[in-house]
Amino acid sequence: MSTATETTRSLAARQKSPSTWAIAARKFRKNRLAMAGLSFILLIVILSFLAPVIATQDITRVHFDQVEKKPSVEHWLGTDNNGRDVLTRLIHGGRISLTIGFSCVALVILIGTLIGAVSGYYGGKIDGLLMRFTDFVLLFPFLPFIIVINAIFIGKISGVWSLIIVISLLGWPGTARLVRGKVLAEKENEYILAAVSIGTKPYKIILKHLLPNVLSVVIVQASLLLAAFIVAETALTFLGFGVPQNIPSWGNMLSEARNSNVLRNKPWMWVPPATVITLTLLSINFMGEGLKDAFNPKSSR
């Protein structure tokens, strides 16, 4: 009798059921669209961050003898109004656009998770106060406010960073609400009560017990935010309120299309950034859907 229970126990120990992460990773790997999206993003990221090595042409120098050249063997995607190689700028632009996207996501996730977790865990007055504040920030029209605050900062902090800070300052409320909701539901579980009863400090409960359990939601949210912030950066720069003109970014390259002569007659200047932006966003969305699906225990694929 005792040997029987022992064998079942040892069997159970040997055949450990896969963790949430292992299940999610397996589901994600099986999702072809999501994997394609992930591969494309990785490709873009690697290319962009290797920009100084692989695209060595000087992107700041103006070549008057090579202005507005059509795509050729020498310049694969042609040259722009100042004789700069479009492909080189595209790669360098990706570095700026992606840096802004990823930095904003990191900051927003940090702020949003902090406020959401504190608000959800403590509840009561702290929750009321923080959520009022969140609702208030959520009320600001996103694009107009970013434009305005960026106009205030732009002289004081270098262009790219001012945009990152401003987008992050206005972008966190959605994440905070989401995390708060999840924490509220999660903290009712017995293991939290157990942790409280043995005198675990609040910050330890939040960091070690609550956050790991809301992490899957945060990861999915991060992928959605990445797409949203890349759109925000490129849109603002396109309008002339984002990254300064002298720094190449996808939005800056696309903004050449605001000149109707360029738009009408020189599509090689704006089609590449438009295509790359769209493909990147599509890939991020595919990846986000894949992540959502992978972490959803109800989906059984």
Add this chain to the structure above:
Amino acid sequence: MIPILFLLSVVVFALAKAMPGDALSGEIDPTKTDPQYIAEMRERLGYNDPIYIQYIRWLTGFIQGDFGKSFKYKMPVSDLIKERIPNTLFLGVCSLVITYILAFAMGIYSGKHPYTIGDNAIATFNYIALAIPIYVAAIVSIYFFSFKLGWFPSTGSVDIGLEKGTLDYWISRFHHVLLPALVLGAFNTASYTQFLRNDIMDNSRKDFVRTARAKGTSEKAIYNRHILRNSIIPIVTFLGFDIGSILGGAIITETIFTYPGIGQLFLNSLNFRDYAVFMAITMMISFMALLGNLIADLLYGVVDPRIRLE
């Protein structure tokens, strides 16, 4: 709502004051104009008063409907906004109608025939439309429909020289608004379609549908009368948020199409440091967002009596 509006006015005023430069530094060439004159103008406009006095002056004027005077356009801000609002509303309403028609057609089809080729095609379209940023959609559509095909004008809101109120005038306006409205409307259908599709699928499995089938109701009547009525409920509440973002939601589109609306005026006011215009528009956009939330809450109660009872 009033205290929130008050707080908002403080934020907007603070932002305007924190921006570098004022209307005078943007407008007047300092090499040509007497610096003493500029100083005098600043004094007369009250730019040297303490901040809180300036704020109270602006707020009291604002509540009474006096939004100040635009420096760039040399006219009262309220007149300027009155001139632009119809354009933006026209564009907003047209794009909303397009969104709703498309989303309803696609959502109903997808909900009725889930997991078919048509459903997948609709899902693919929505996926791609969701990923394409509005400015990319706008410049590509200008390139094809305005420049290559010549179907639509690419700028303005009406042909010059047409008399107001005539039929030609309205046709021209509609012609001008159609392309931006299509760009704004057709690329915004994803969430509505998805919502409607899932709701129709959920509802079609419910008991009242089985009952209706059992008593021999035609399939068409089941979908159009029984299911659709229930599935419209969540969509209707979207309308509140849509109304809230009508004014501020078209900034990019208006700028690309050089469509003379509120969004374009807003960006111009920022470029020229035209603070009176900028503050008035920011307040209006925020107010509309607040109003939209309120309408959404009220609509919940209207379409779903269960919420009203609580």
